[in-house]
Every structure is written in C-alpha cells, then in structure tokens.
Amino acid sequence: MTVDQIGNIIRTERKRQGLRQDELAAASGVGLRFLVEVEGGKETAQIGKVLAVLEALGCKVSITTPDAQP
Secondary structure, eight states, rough: HHHHHHHHHHHHHHHHHHHHHHHHHHHTOOOHHHHHHHTOOOOOHHHHHHHHHHHHOOOOOOOOOOOGGO
C-alpha cells in the first residue's frame, strides 16, 4: 500500500461519513494542515497521527507478514 492510497482511503471515508477536514482533524487530535497533507499523500507523515485519523474514522489496519502469506 502506498501513502497516496492511504490518503485516498482517508479522504473517501471522511466524505462518506459527511465530515469536513476540520471536523476529522479535531476528532482525531491532529491539525488541519496535517490532515490535508495526509489526504494529499505526504510521504513523511507521522505514522502515529495517521493511525489516530484512521481510528477516528473507524478504520482497522492489518499487516500481513511475508511468512503469513500463502
């Protein structure tokens, strides 16, 4: 998965839930500028803050290790 894809997921889900960027930023405890940058695919975004945004949207993150793949 790429940072662009994560940004697109966040933007799509935010809009689906009828949230403005400032509302989601406040709900997830990040700044508006941070959220704008994440939705734009900024590569240097802090992972902890990205996870907070995803959690505020109700999204679940899953990682599959190489050993777990069929």
